[in-house]
Amino acid sequence: MSGFRYVAILLFVAAVGPTAAASDPEKPHKVPDFSGVWSHTWKLPGAFDATAHGPAPVGEDPKHPHRDNGPWAADWTNPILTPQTRERLKKITEGELNENPHDEASTKCLPPGVPSILGMRDFTQVVQGKNKVWILYSRDHHVRHIYLDAKHSTDTKRTWLGDSVGHYEGDTLVIDTIGQNDKTETDRFGTPHSDQIHVIERYRLSRDGKQLDVDFKVSDPGAFTTEWSAHVAYVRDRAFFEENACAENNGGHGIRREIDMPIAEKPDF
Numbered sequence: 001m002s003g004f005r006y007v008a009i010l011l012f013v014a015a016v017g018p019t020a021a022a023s024d025p026e027k028p029h030k031v032p033d034f035s036g037v038w039s040h041t042w043k044l045p046g047a048f049d050a051t052a053h054g055p056a057p058v059g060e061d062p063k064h065p066h067r068d069n070g071p072w073a074a075d076w077t078n079p080i081l082t083p084q085t086r087e088r089l090k091k092i093t094e095g096e097l098n099e100n101p102h103d104e105a106s107t108k109c110l111p112p113g114v115p116s117i118l119g120m121r122d123f124t125q126v127v128q129g130k131n132k133v134w135i136l137y138s139r140d141h142h143v144r145h146i147y148l149d150a151k152h153s154t155d156t157k158r159t160w161l162g163d164s165v166g167h168y169e170g171d172t173l174v175i176d177t178i179g180q181n182d183k184t185e186t187d188r189f190g191t192p193h194s195d196q197i198h199v200i201e202r203y204r205l206s207r208d209g210k211q212l213d214v215d216f217k218v219s220d221p222g223a224f225t226t227e228w229s230a231h232v233a234y235v236r237d238r239a240f241f242e243e244n245a246c247a248e249n250n251g252g253h254g255i256r257r258e259i260d261m262p263i264a265e266k267p268d269f
Contacts, residue, residue: 032171032205034126037241038212038234046072046104046119046188048230051215055080057230058089058191064097071096074189085192085223092190102190106139109246111160113184114177114199115216117142118232125241126203126212133166133173140246146175153179158195160184173203186218194222211235 043049044066050056058080060066064073073096076089092102105112106120122139135144146166153163162180166173182195197220204213212234219227 037237038124039237041233041235051229051231054229080224080228175201193220196222
């Protein structure tokens, strides 16, 4: 997204601002303010934390914990995985342990999809409007569009980030996403999913407003045996929200080998 479009969005939101919503006309409530720049806080950078509700997400293999630029070995024995998904993840993990690393989507300059985008290490910003919420990611200009109090599109075309609709439940923003393709992965470990994936996220501020907690659940009968839940958390950050164009900033990124980057064979003009 260009700097001009980014500024335009912020100016628009500054004009309309977060709006008050009311599930009960007699008891209106104030919409929570998620504005500002957020950065992650987590136990294992890039991975999801388990919750006390429901089966846990795929985690690291306890026999091969991730360290620095070491392998991302998944616990492919997690019972949430169907036999087919387990076999695919097992092959990915074996490659990791045999010096054939599996590069995550954002490293290859590809959209990460949902919920994988929640594990990106870069800064995040939430912009709230009257009928829409934007979630901006500093990595590679990714922007999610969440339409408030709307129904899912009837268009069956699958996209990288899917179709997201949302609504406020008191102090919580609930986002429902369907319609994703099967080209992305579920997490940093490379866990695959099908185009049946359905993700519901719940965003809520801590009491002091300094932390943004996101609980989400994933269901996908094409890849998982059951619905599972996970958690990520963000803290307010004073850092400047800097756009990072992946292919234009191809540094080392800690990768143990060179990877192909998108290249335009012909100029656009």
